[in-house]
Amino acid sequence: MKTREYEAMFLLDNAAAVADWDGTSGIVDQLLTKYGAEIVHKEKWDERKLAYEIRGHKRATYYLVYFKAASDVAAKVTADASLNDKIVRMLILTLDEPIADHIKKRAEERERLAEESRKASLAAGWGADDRPRRRRDDEEGGEVFEVPDVPELAEET
């Protein structure tokens, strides 16, 4: 069977992930290695609120895994993952380029875009700390204006 390179994103039960991250992510690792997949890179991508509720879950922890496996493994992993309560949802994608190149390119692109946006904000006259934000009440440095006493109007008779 031909070996391919994959990118997989798992949405893990947030309560379980917060309580025991190693144990919860270990479920996914175990699932992949069970069918002979070789995990190349794994990372906790994010913990965020879901755009819509999935089976009663409002939040989830996103777990990103890059792995090498035979072409029939993806289907088996998907079938097994659907039986596990800790895995809310998952998506496996085949990669056209080698994993190392893919990760490197993405990192470079992210840096370049961040640099471009920084330059654009500088060109527009915004400094790094000049972004508009709400002033806190307890913040110092704000000008204090004294409100002059308004003379009371004499009642007209």
Next chain:
Amino acid sequence: MPRNTKPPKKKKKLKKVVEKGKCRFTKARVEAIDYKDVATLQKMVSAQGKLYGRKRTGTMAHFQRKLQAAVKRARFLALLPFVAR
């Protein structure tokens, strides 16, 4: 005798001209559109969650197809809503 003999004026529709080289992905020399890049994807969908057309955003056909796939993946992983209220 009718007071107003002139036919009512039709409002002229202003045609939006898409600037040449307006595609943001071509300008940024992007190779692929990532479904994990939620900030970029969110700029390309309406408040309702629908993908904007090419005529509105000026995106090249090649990138519009990539964008469509990326938005669908992001929706499946609950990074973007299917329908926002």
